[in-house]
Amino acid sequence: MSATAEGPVLDIRGLRVTFTGGARPVRAVDDVSLAIARGEVVALLGESGSGKSVTLRSVLRLHPPRKTRIEGTIRVDGTDVMTLEGAALAAFRGKGASMIFQEPMLALDPVYSVGDQIVEAILRHERMSRAQARQRALEWFEHVRIPSPERRLEAYPHEMSGGMRQRAMIALALACNPKLLLADEPTTALDATVQVQILLLLRELQRELGLSMLFVTHDIGVAVEVADRIAVMYAGRIVEIGSVRDVIRTPRHPYTAGLLATRAHGGRLSGNRLPAIAGSPPDLANLPPGCAFAPRCGHAGESCMHEAPPVVAIGAGHEARCVLLKTAA
Amino acid sequence: MRAATAEAFVRSPGYWVTVLRRFARDPVAVGAAMVVLGLILMAVFAPWLAPQDPLQGMTLKRLRPPGTDGHPLGTDELGRDMLSRLIHGARISLFMGIVPVFTALVAGAAIGIVAGYAGGWTNTVLMRTMDVFFAFPSVLLAVALAGALGPGILNSIIALTLVFVPPIARVAESVTTGVRSRDYVEAAKASGAGALTIIRKHVLGNVLGPIFVYAMSLIAVCMILASGLSFLGLGVKPPMPDWGLMLNTLRTAIYTQPLLCALPGVMIFITSISFNIMTDGLRSAMDIKA
Amino acid sequence: MAALLEVRGLVKNFPVRTDLFGRVKSFVSAVDEVDFDLHEGETLGVVGESGCGKSTTARLLLHLIEPTAGTIRFEGRTVGTAELPWKAFRRQVQMVFQDSYASLNPRLTVAESIAFGPMVHGLSRREAEARANALLERVGLEPNRIAGRFTHELSGGQRQRVNIARALALHPRVLVLDEAVSALDKSVEAQVLNLLLDLKEEFRLTYLFISHDLEVVRFMATRVLVMYLGRVAELGPTEALYTGSRHPYTTALLGSLLSMDPDRRTDAAPISGDPPNPIDPPAGCRFHTRCASAEPVCAARHPALTVLGGGHAVACHMSEPGSGHSRAAGRAA
Numbered sequence: 001m002s003a004t005a006e007g008p009v010l011d012i013r014g015l016r017v018t019f020t021g022g023a024r025p026v027r028a029v030d031d032v033s034l035a036i037a038r039g040e041v042v043a044l045l046g047e048s049g050s051g052k053s054v055t056l057r058s059v060l061r062l063h064p065p066r067k068t069r070i071e072g073t074i075r076v077d078g079t080d081v082m083t084l085e086g087a088a089l090a091a092f093r094g095k096g097a098s099m100i101f102q103e104p105m106l107a108l109d110p111v112y113s114v115g116d117q118i119v120e121a122i123l124r125h126e127r128m129s130r131a132q133a134r135q136r137a138l139e140w141f142e143h144v145r146i147p148s149p150e151r152r153l154e155a156y157p158h159e160m161s162g163g164m165r166q167r168a169m170i171a172l173a174l175a176c177n178p179k180l181l182l183a184d185e186p187t188t189a190l191d192a193t194v195q196v197q198i199l200l201l202l203r204e205l206q207r208e209l210g211l212s213m214l215f216v217t218h219d220i221g222v223a224v225e226v227a228d229r230i231a232v233m234y235a236g237r238i239v240e241i242g243s244v245r246d247v248i249r250t251p252r253h254p255y256t257a258g259l260l261a262t263r264a265h266g267g268r269l270s271g272n273r274l275p276a277i278a279g280s281p282p283d284l285a286n287l288p289p290g291c292a293f294a295p296r297c298g299h300a301g302e303s304c305m306h307e308a309p310p311v312v313a314i315g316a317g318h319e320a321r322c323v324l325l326k327t328a329a
Numbered sequence: 330m331r332a333a334t335a336e337a338f339v340r341s342p343g344y345w346v347t348v349l350r351r352f353a354r355d356p357v358a359v360g361a362a363m364v365v366l367g368l369i370l371m372a373v374f375a376p377w378l379a380p381q382d383p384l385q386g387m388t389l390k391r392l393r394p395p396g397t398d399g400h401p402l403g404t405d406e407l408g409r410d411m412l413s414r415l416i417h418g419a420r421i422s423l424f425m426g427i428v429p430v431f432t433a434l435v436a437g438a439a440i441g442i443v444a445g446y447a448g449g450w451t452n453t454v455l456m457r458t459m460d461v462f463f464a465f466p467s468v469l470l471a472v473a474l475a476g477a478l479g480p481g482i483l484n485s486i487i488a489l490t491l492v493f494v495p496p497i498a499r500v501a502e503s504v505t506t507g508v509r510s511r512d513y514v515e516a517a518k519a520s521g522a523g524a525l526t527i528i529r530k531h532v533l534g535n536v537l538g539p540i541f542v543y544a545m546s547l548i549a550v551c552m553i554l555a556s557g558l559s560f561l562g563l564g565v566k567p568p569m570p571d572w573g574l575m576l577n578t579l580r581t582a583i584y585t586q587p588l589l590c591a592l593p594g595v596m597i598f599i600t601s602i603s604f605n606i607m608t609d610g611l612r613s614a615m616d617i618k619a
Numbered sequence: 620m621a622a623l624l625e626v627r628g629l630v631k632n633f634p635v636r637t638d639l640f641g642r643v644k645s646f647v648s649a650v651d652e653v654d655f656d657l658h659e660g661e662t663l664g665v666v667g668e669s670g671c672g673k674s675t676t677a678r679l680l681l682h683l684i685e686p687t688a689g690t691i692r693f694e695g696r697t698v699g700t701a702e703l704p705w706k707a708f709r710r711q712v713q714m715v716f717q718d719s720y721a722s723l724n725p726r727l728t729v730a731e732s733i734a735f736g737p738m739v740h741g742l743s744r745r746e747a748e749a750r751a752n753a754l755l756e757r758v759g760l761e762p763n764r765i766a767g768r769f770t771h772e773l774s775g776g777q778r779q780r781v782n783i784a785r786a787l788a789l790h791p792r793v794l795v796l797d798e799a800v801s802a803l804d805k806s807v808e809a810q811v812l813n814l815l816l817d818l819k820e821e822f823r824l825t826y827l828f829i830s831h832d833l834e835v836v837r838f839m840a841t842r843v844l845v846m847y848l849g850r851v852a853e854l855g856p857t858e859a860l861y862t863g864s865r866h867p868y869t870t871a872l873l874g875s876l877l878s879m880d881p882d883r884r885t886d887a888a889p890i891s892g893d894p895p896n897p898i899d900p901p902a903g904c905r906f907h908t909r910c911a912s913a914e915p916v917c918a919a920r921h922p923a924l925t926v927l928g929g930g931h932a933v934a935c936h937m938s939e940p941g942s943g944h945s946r947a948a949g950r951a952a
Contacts (some may be wrong), residue, residue, distance in 0.1 A: 024356075047804035048775075072667035082696070191668035192875040197888040199877075216706055221877030262809040263834065263879075267766075273816060274838070276809035278772045295808075303883065317655040344726055409679050512722030513732075516782075517682045520736030520789060521706040530735065535728035547656030617725075617771055 007078060008035040009180050009212040010059065010097075014072035015234075017054050021067035022106055023287040028054040028237040032072075036180070037211040043217055043227035043244075049281050052216045052238040056182050059214070060093050064134035069101030077179045090279040097126045097180040102188050104169040108157040114168045115141075118175050125176045144201060163194040167201065174205070183215045187222060199225045201307045224248060229317070232256045235282050235292035242318030269309065291323070344534075344617070351614040358610020364603040372419040381414035383570045384448040391546055394584050403589045405575065407568075408581060411589065415596055422600070425482070425564065425571070426552030429489035434544040437494045441501020442536060446509055446528055456502055460494040467492050471554050475563040485564040488550055493544075501541045504536045511535075545608040549601030556597055572596050622656035623693065623825055624680075624712075624793060629689035635898055648898045649675040651849040654924070655687075655835055657793065658798065662819070662826040664840030664857065665914050666833055666872065670897045672849040675828045677797045680827070705913065710740060714788040717798035719778035722786075723770040729755070730766035733785045738769055747788075754784040757821075758814060766950040776807035777885040780814065787822065795827045805920060837861055842930065845869045848897055848905040851924060855931035868906045904936065916943040 017029035030049040046052040050328065057063060059074055061081060074081040078112050084092050101107035109117060118137040119130060124131070134153075141149035144167040157165055166186060173181060181203050183202070187195040203226055206213060217223050223230050231241040232253065240253040247279055251257040258277040279296040288295060294304035302325055312325040342350070353356060366601040371378060386407035390397075395411070395511035407519065419523040449537040462470065474488035508514065517527050556573025558564035567578065575593040583590045629654075632646040634736035650672040657663050665673045679686045682698075682705050693711060696702040696807040697927060713736075716722035723732050734747035742750070752762035758780040770778055779799065786794055796815070800808045812835065819826060828839050836843060836857075843860050845853040845868065864870045874889030890909050895901060901908050907917035916936050925939045926932045 009770070049805060152834065163893040191894060193871055193888070193890050195891055196875045196877075196885055197891060200885065203884075219877075221879050224879055224881050225877055236855075248879065250879060259805060262806055267837055273813045274809040275808040278805055278810070278814055280776050281804065338763045338767060339765075341728065341769050341772060344769070346856075371927055512716040512718055515678075515683050515726040515736060515769055516716065516722050516785065517713065518738075520739055521709040522735070522739040530727075531724050535724065616795060 003201070003309070008161060009038050009040075009077050009215060010034070010036040010061070011075040012055070012072065013074075014076065014173050015055065015058060015192045016071040017051070017058055017063070018069040018071075019063075019067060020069055021064075024284070027068075028236055029229060029283075029289065032233075032238055033233060034214075034241075035041070036064060036212050036214060038212055039226045040229070041211075041213040041215060042229045042231060042232055043215045043222050043223035044231050045217060045220060046233035047218055047282060048071075049235070050233040051183055052218075056099075056184055056214060056216045057183055060096055060099060061089060086293045087180075091125065094121055095178060097182055098173040098176065098178040099182040099184060099285045100166075100169050100173045100186045102185040102211075104162075104165040105157060106297075107167065107169060108135045108172075110157055111280065112171070113154050113156055114160070114165075115155075117155075118168075118172050120170055122175050129159075132276070137171070139173050143174075143205065144168070157302065160189055163197060166194075170198075170201070170205070172212075174209075176281060179212065181211050181213045183213060185217055186215075188217070189220070195222075213220065220248070220263065228234060232259075235287060236284065237292065239293065239322070240276045240318075240320040242314070246315065246318045252314050252318070253322050253326055254292075254299050254324070256320075258298075291321075331358060347617060348611070351595060353616065354612055355610045356612070358607055361603040361606035361610065364599065365607055368419055368600055372414055374421050375417045375420050379410075379416045381410040381413045383409060383413040383417040384568050385409065389584070392582050392589065394586055395588055396590075401454070403586070405579060405588060405589070414570040414575060415572070415592060416571045418593065418596065420573060420598070421482075421565055421569060421571045421572070422552055422556065425485065425489070425555035426548045426600070427558075429486050429555075429593070430493055430544050430547050430551050432486070432490040433493035433547075433559050434540070436490070436535070437497025437538050437544075438501045440494070441498040441540070442502075442505045442528070442532065444498070444534075445502040445505025446524070446532060448506070448509070452502070459498045462491070463499065464497040467550070467582060468537045468554065472561065472563065475558050480563050482565055485555060485558045488558070489554060489562055489616060492554070493547055493551065496547070497540065497544055501536065501540045504539050505532060508535045542608055542612050542615065545606060545611065549604040552587065552601060553597060620776060623659040623694060624657035626653060626655050626657075626676075626680070627690050627692075629676065629679055629691075630687040631672075631679055632687045633724035637717055645886065645899055648849050648900050649897060650679060650686075653846075653849075653851055655844055655851065655854065657825060657827060659792075659825055660823065661841045662828050662839050663716045664787075664843040665827065665829040666843060667833065667846035667847060667852075667896050668831065668838050670894055671846040672897075673846050674797055675849075676846070677714060677827065677829055677904065678797045681709065681712060694791075699741040699924060701734050711791050712793040712795065713789060713791040714736075715793040715799040716777070716783050717801055719775055719802065720770065721910045722782055722840075726910075727769050728769060729773075729781050732781065733788050736788045736800070744882060750788060751784070754787055755781070757787075758784045758809075758820070760784075771857065775803055776806075776811060778812055779803060783811075783814070783818070787818070790822075792823075793922060795829070797829045798831065799828075801832065807833070815839070833872065843932060845872065846950055848900050850905055850921075851934055852906065853931075853933045853935075855927075855933075856929065859929060861932050863939050865909050865927065865931070866906075866935045868914055869900065873910075884888065904934075912944075912946065914944050 012032060012034045015029055017033040018025040019028055026027045033053055044052040044055060048302060057068060059081065079096060081250060092328050114138055122133040122136055137153060138149055141153060146152050146167050150224050160168065190198060205211060215226055227244055229249040230244055231238045234255050240247060240256045250261055261275045277296055279287055290305045290307050291309045295301040309321045309323045310326060311319050311321050313319050314325065386409040389406050391408040393400055394404055395403045397403055400410050405411055405414065440455055445454040471492045472489050474491055475485050478484035478488060512613055514527060514531050517531050522612040555564055559571050559573035565574050567574060572593040579590040623824040629650055631650040632648055634646050638894055653676060667673050677952055678684045693708055698708045699705055730751045733751035737747040737750055738744060755762045756763055760777060760780055798810050803811060818824060828836065830836050840857050841940050843857050844851060847868050853860060853869045853902055864873055870891040877918040878885060892909055900941055903918040904922050907913040922934045922936045922939055924934045925934050937946045942947040
């Protein structure tokens with residue numbers, strides 16, 4: 001359990017997740033490697049079925065073990081997550097890494113008050129009295145800027161508004177000072193005016209506490225707001241990774257470029273159409289042999305259909321998985 | 330325009346075909362279904378399968394243990410062949426398990442679907458009436474009704490039917506309420522369809538499956554209740570071979586021939602567990618999502 | 620220009636608690652005194668957050684739920700009367716729902732789903748299925764591959780195309796699109812938006828386009844209606860409203876749009892808190908509890924919808940001359 005001071009907080013290498021429960025095995029995540037430095041925020045960006053949430057959940061080992069095959073290594077602050085079992089795994093969840101979910105209404109237990117749930121979480125991981133734990137829960141409620149926190153600790157999840165519940169969820173996730181915060185689309189279910197508030201809160205907390213965070217989202221705008229780096233996923237693989245500026249301003253993978261172009265942004269001259277990406281995402285149980293994006297790609301050549309594309313370094317920390325970049329370089 | 334006609338028209342297999350295919354992939358459920366099928370065949374062909382007359386006893390050969398010469402499963406307290414009685418017993422026992430449930434299925438589904446689709450006052454009146462019956466434990470209700478109607482097969486079928494109408498109606502109502510608020514029913518309304526067309530085309534197809542599966546799971550319960558009624562002397566009357574009744578009459582020999590006494594119970598157990606596993610498999614096969 | 624569809628005084632209250640005798644004790648005021656016109660050939664965007672009543676408005680329009688009050692007129696004829704019965708009206712106005720899966724009957728094939736409406740209106744099965752195939756082709760799906768399939772075998776984008784085909788099967792003149800692209804991935808959303816634009820031109824359709832996504836509404840709509848807690852906050856031509864919003868709520872909503880620019884990240888939330896509970900909503904202007912410019916008059920009475928010119932109208936005391944708000948112009952002569 002030795003914590004290396006300078007190493008990355010999260011180090012995923014060669015992660016491959018296969019769901020074996022169905023008729024055919026589904027390769028949800030394929031050869032994903034990703035490191036997050038201390039105090040860094042990385043956004044995993046992708047559409048449904050891209051493997052972004054599966055990757056995130058693998059860090060906490062939340063997949064049912066009998067129906068999932070996980071290969072590769074995941075280290076959180078030096079701890080090998082893959083070897084954790086039983087009590088060690090339970091101790092790791094919440095303390096080593098903790099998670100904010102998309103739907104706090106589903107993630108919070110409806111029959112206990114929110115305060116009790118935070119106190120329970122603290123007592124599960126730390127040696128302290130109930131009164132001390134309650135005091136700490138109160139402090140966290142103040143941290144996440146819940147108005148009249150004493151009273152709100154007594155509230156049940158259904159008595160809170162959507163934004164308030166998500167703040168409570170963040171307090172619960174941070175209550176044991178985890179080394180890594182995992183966020184699974186935490187603002188997707190919220191209204192636009194509330195989403196901004198939660199994003200700002202997460203950014204402030206991140207800066208104040210120096211949090212390391214893996215943030216999953218399908219919304220490029222959200223990724224730009226919170227992340228230092230963006231990793232774009234498609235069909236289980238990271239197809240492009242780089243600093244937010246590089247990925248947004250000079251996207252090099254055709255999928256990233258298409259995704260950025262396809263957003264309705266600003267006004268429209270009448271008669272205009274959006275530059276859409278043709279086709280639909282591939283069936284993960286039946287992936288094409290070459291590049292998974294090739295069937296939808298406007299630039300795809302013959303080799304894209306057969307060869308898996310290599311990772312090409314474009315600039316400092318900017319990489320993409322595309323044959324075209326190789327020939328261009 | 331019609332260049333595509335050369336290409337073969339793809340038609341997906343129907344819903345039930347897909348369900349059967351999925352069911353066939355579940356070996357445990359298929360095994361249970363085979364057992365159920367075997368029991369039904371056994372009941373149908375009982376007169377040809379049974380080696381001896383199930384009613385003809387031999388006073389000299391009473392309570393012989395299984396393995397006795399000429400009586401592979403022994404004889405009962407009146408010297409009747411156990412094997413023959415168990416085979417014939419399947420007829421009345423399965424009949425008593427299946428008929429009340431199916432009668433209750435027709436009545437309960439009708440009540441529940443009407444209540445669920447109509448909503449409002451119709452729903453309140455129908456479902457509260459059902460709740461009155463539902464408030465009693467089913468065993469108690471069956472015994473009380475059968476007691477009030479008097480012993481006999483027909484009366485116990487009536488009693489058991491009445492016991493199973495409320496739970497089926499309740500399931501039918503909740504499934505229908507769920508389907509009624511689905512967008513596709515709204516879309517059908519928006520296209521100007523009337524209530525009867527919507528029920529026929531959009532509601533029935535989506536609710537009958539789950540209701541049917543629920544009813545199937547009640548067959549085992551019904552069989553056990555029927556056996557209980559016979560055991561109490563309210564259902565089938567001797568000398569008719571019925572597993573519940575056999576359990577009752579053999580219980581006096583529990584210390585001398587325990588194995589023999591257990592046989593009717595084993596049959597009830599096998600039947601009910603097979604029905605349960607089969608319906609479980611059917612339920613998960615019907616859950617087609619992706 | 621006379622409006623194709625005129626909605627006046629639309630109100631819907633959902634009872635939430637009733638006493639022992641079935642009398643309503645409290646209710647959700649989902650839609651309150653909503654007026655708007657839909658002109659032939661336009662796309663009217665409706666935006667607002669959850670609980671603002673935009674979906675309820677759509678359902679009221681198609682009479683999927685009974686309105687508490689209000690009238691709808693189609694080409695000058697009052698809907699639901701002898702002038703224009705509901706069934707006849709529904710041939711003209713159809714809806715596409717958000718959840719592409721829930722809005723198709725899982726037991727019917729794609730062709731059966733699309734053919735259902737025309738058959739209700741008297742077409743033979745053969746004719747209806749021929750129409751279904753033609754429409755499938757029009758929405759970019761191959762009839763031979765798709766018509767005989769069940770919905771769970773299709774992707775989300777394909778299902779939503781089927782829903783659009785189904786809505787078009789009665790040859791309606793108005794489509795109500797209730798968050799029709801919200802559940803789709805961005806790359807598929809763009810395809811469906813383009814399809815909707817094509818269909819609109821080809822079939823000369825009029826759209827009521829409901830969405831929580833302001834960017835998508837800006838792309839699609841010619842006019843925009845902003846709703847807040849069941850009431851109309853602002854209404855106007857798209858660009859006028861997006862570049863010169865007059866209601867503080869519209870301004871806040873537009874201020875919540877993310878910049879997409881790493882060097883211009885949002886640094887302050889335009890408003891705090893969540894939309895209030897639509898059960899027993901605040902008196903007066905429903906936005907006053909979150910509004911930075913609120914004054915006593917805002918809590919006292921509802922602002923009227925004030926016409927600003929150029930088709931732009933706003934329900935705010937600040938824009939209503941003589942309202943008593945310090946920023947309002949003096950009493951009009």
